[in-house]
Amino acid sequence: MIRVELPPHLRGLARISGEVQLEIPGRATPRSVLDALEARYPMLRGAIRDHVTQERRPFLRFFACGEDLSHEHLDTPLPEAVTSGKEPLLIVGAIAGG
Amino acid sequence: MSKVRVLVGTRKGAFILSADGKREKWDVSGPHFAGWELYHLKGSPVDPNRIYASQSSGWFGQIVQHSNDGGKTWEAVGNKFVYDGVPGTHQWYDGTAHPWEFKRVWHLEPSLTDPDTVYAGVEDAALFLSKDGGQNWQELSGLRGHGSGPHWQPGAGGMCLHSIIQDPGNSERMFIAISAAGAFRTDDAGKTWQPINRGLNSPHIPDPTAEVGHCVHHLAMHSSRPNVLFMQKHWDVLRTDNAGDSWQEISGNLPSDFGFVIDVHAHEPETIYVVPIKSDSEHFTPDGKLRVYRSRTCGNEWEALTKGLPQADCYVNVLRDAMAVDSLDECGVYFGTTGGQVYASADAGDTWAAIVRDFPAVLSVEVQTLQ
Numbered sequence: 001m002i003r004v005e006l007p008p009h010l011r012g013l014a015r016i017s018g019e020v021q022l023e024i025p026g027r028a029t030p031r032s033v034l035d036a037l038e039a040r041y042p043m044l045r046g047a048i049r050d051h052v053t054q055e056r057r058p059f060l061r062f063f064a065c066g067e068d069l070s071h072e073h074l075d076t077p078l079p080e081a082v083t084s085g086k087e088p089l090l091i092v093g094a095i096a097g098g
Numbered sequence: 099m100s101k102v103r104v105l106v107g108t109r110k111g112a113f114i115l116s117a118d119g120k121r122e123k124w125d126v127s128g129p130h131f132a133g134w135e136l137y138h139l140k141g142s143p144v145d146p147n148r149i150y151a152s153q154s155s156g157w158f159g160q161i162v163q164h165s166n167d168g169g170k171t172w173e174a175v176g177n178k179f180v181y182d183g184v185p186g187t188h189q190w191y192d193g194t195a196h197p198w199e200f201k202r203v204w205h206l207e208p209s210l211t212d213p214d215t216v217y218a219g220v221e222d223a224a225l226f227l228s229k230d231g232g233q234n235w236q237e238l239s240g241l242r243g244h245g246s247g248p249h250w251q252p253g254a255g256g257m258c259l260h261s262i263i264q265d266p267g268n269s270e271r272m273f274i275a276i277s278a279a280g281a282f283r284t285d286d287a288g289k290t291w292q293p294i295n296r297g298l299n300s301p302h303i304p305d306p307t308a309e310v311g312h313c314v315h316h317l318a319m320h321s322s323r324p325n326v327l328f329m330q331k332h333w334d335v336l337r338t339d340n341a342g343d344s345w346q347e348i349s350g351n352l353p354s355d356f357g358f359v360i361d362v363h364a365h366e367p368e369t370i371y372v373v374p375i376k377s378d379s380e381h382f383t384p385d386g387k388l389r390v391y392r393s394r395t396c397g398n399e400w401e402a403l404t405k406g407l408p409q410a411d412c413y414v415n416v417l418r419d420a421m422a423v424d425s426l427d428e429c430g431v432y433f434g435t436t437g438g439q440v441y442a443s444a445d446a447g448d449t450w451a452a453i454v455r456d457f458p459a460v461l462s463v464e465v466q467t468l469q
Contacts, residue, residue, distance in 0.1 A: 008133075009133055009155060009158055012131075012132070013158070013161065042174075046159055046161075046178060047158040047161065047177075051177075051178045051180065059157040060158075093157045
């Protein structure tokens with residue numbers, strides 16, 4: 001079970017309170033987590049990664065276990081602490097703007 | 099008894115203001131989509147409970163919402179705006195070629211006949227169409243395919259397609275406008291387009307009377323006279339009497355011919371409204387006075403409407419989609435400011451009162467007249 005924390009705007013968009021918990025078959029990667037997240041919450045499609053290029057939106061970052069995973073390849077396996085559910089995968093919006 | 103519903107898009111969410119036909123006591127609903135930019139909301143003319151909303155964010159991109167109950171509840175629909183084919187390039191601010199990139203939806207225009215059909219005007223400028231309530235979007239790429247696309251360039255706010263006007267008597271004809279490319283018309287339901295900018299004069303561009311390149315800020319039309327269009331350009335207010343084949347300036351005695359909004363009285367097709375703004379560098383009301391100007395003669399002769407509006411120390415802007423009229427017997431006129439006020443006049447502009455004063459900066463105002 002993977003735990004995912006979304007920024008408040010996306011929790012509001014998807015009408016989620018608290019963490020999302022996802023079952024991911026096999027070794028989870030950022031791509032497989034996003035695929036599962038968007039399958040459950042279709043309104044998030046395009047809000048985290050581009051519809052066509054699948055690239056992460058520039059003002060969002062992926063963090064876990066105190067590490068910035070944003071620049072890892074989307075198919076790089078997530079840390080064991082994330083795949084075991086001990087630590088959440090954090091999808092974080094940049095602190096910017098007004 | 100008739101009612102009105104005012105749909106307000108702001109920098110930090112959407113609000114819905116409702117009143118009975120007297121338009122004196124207002125109920126305020128919102129913020130909807132708090133924290134998001136709401137560039138535009140508009141209801142279907144054939145099903146007023148169907149409302150479309152353009153919700154966007156620099157972090158999370160574009161979302162489109164629709165409501166089937168007049169804005170009480172909302173459903174996120176499709177947000178996949180992909181240009182048809184290889185989009186190519188347009189001019190950047192410095193004149194270099196810049197790739198076409200989707201940024202946001204500026205304007206949603208529901209069909210005059212089908213609540214599930216809606217047009218979207220987007221930045222970078224293009225026109226999209228959905229026939230399934232906003233779930234799926236297809237570009238009407240004949241507009242960019244006109245051939246002048248590589249010469250279009252962004253205005254200060256971006257290269258946006260902001261005005262979409264359907265001809266109520268001719269389903270094949272539609273008008274759009276782009277900042278800063280100009281106005282265009284289709285006579286075959288969007289397959290092909292022609293620029294309609296003859297008569298526009300923009301001294302700040304290399305060829306002041308070029309076929310394209312003009313910074314058109316907004317278009318308006320009265321449904322009873324679909325060949326007559328009104329335009330607020332970066333500078334100049336203009337009118338065409340032949341569906342855009344030629345334009346004439348009607349700025350007349352306005353204190354500034356710069357502005358963003360322009361609209362037409364619901365029952366008097368010769369009565370039009372603008373809000374003059376001081377430009378080029380300031381973009382707020384001249385002399386600290388918020389004045390709507392009304393012409394009852396299709397332009398040229400204008401009167402200032404000031405009763406109930408601040409006439410000192412007021413330095414706000416009124417953005418291009420932030421004025422609308424209702425169709426009650428006594429036409430109501432509404433506009434919103436970057437200072438967060440939404441003003442209403444229940445007597446065609448003679449007197450004004452603020453419905454709200456402390457919203458986030460207002461991006462758009464639309465009105466629904468309900469039975």
